[in-house]
Amino acid sequence: GAVVSQHPSRVICKSGTSVKIECRSLDFQATTMFWYRQFPKQSLMLMATSNEGSKATYEQGVEKDKFLINHASLTLSTLTVTSAHPEDSSFYICSGSEGAPYEQYFGPGTRLTVT
């Protein structure tokens, strides 16, 4: 149980375009979803926390207008990278939590390459 999927797994886009990444909890209701970013050989950096039906809370230094997060239902959150640039190329991972004891279940990640 507790499976999280992400789509797409890999995406290549041109600079200036927008990309949407979906994160779905398949067998549980994720009241909270998290979006992380991971650079090569580095740890995960939390970008934002989103609760279903409310605005996402962004971590310091993360541009909310560039990384649009929507958590419209208890099983779906989306991250849209707007006007993507090569420096946005990274591995993006989402996770979902159904509440206490706050265990997070992670998706397989999406590798974004901006050319």
Next chain:
Amino acid sequence: SQELEQSPQSLIVQEGKNLTINCTSSKTLYGLYWYKQKYGEGLIFLMMLQKGGEEKSHEKITAKLDEKKQQSSLHITASQPSHAGIYLCGAGNLGNEKLTFGTGTRLTIIP
């Protein structure tokens, strides 16, 4: 903010040998999570520790949290190629669900 330091950063171990990975926090840990990540993939949950002195085991992996709740260790016995990957410790925060991750330990198992 809480910082988690893992050591070593990378580890090369011969198959069959034991190994230990450490995770040290700058603050008291309210929940300590261990995850494993294969390169380019998501995280697999291994164990969660909450109480000082707590120890949990699953198959050949044992995780411990010290009494002061500022340090955790992950011990693998008789390592196998399937143990290779990146091990991440994550600290839970009191009152919310956010996790702060450690710097990671890259484990390589050689025949």
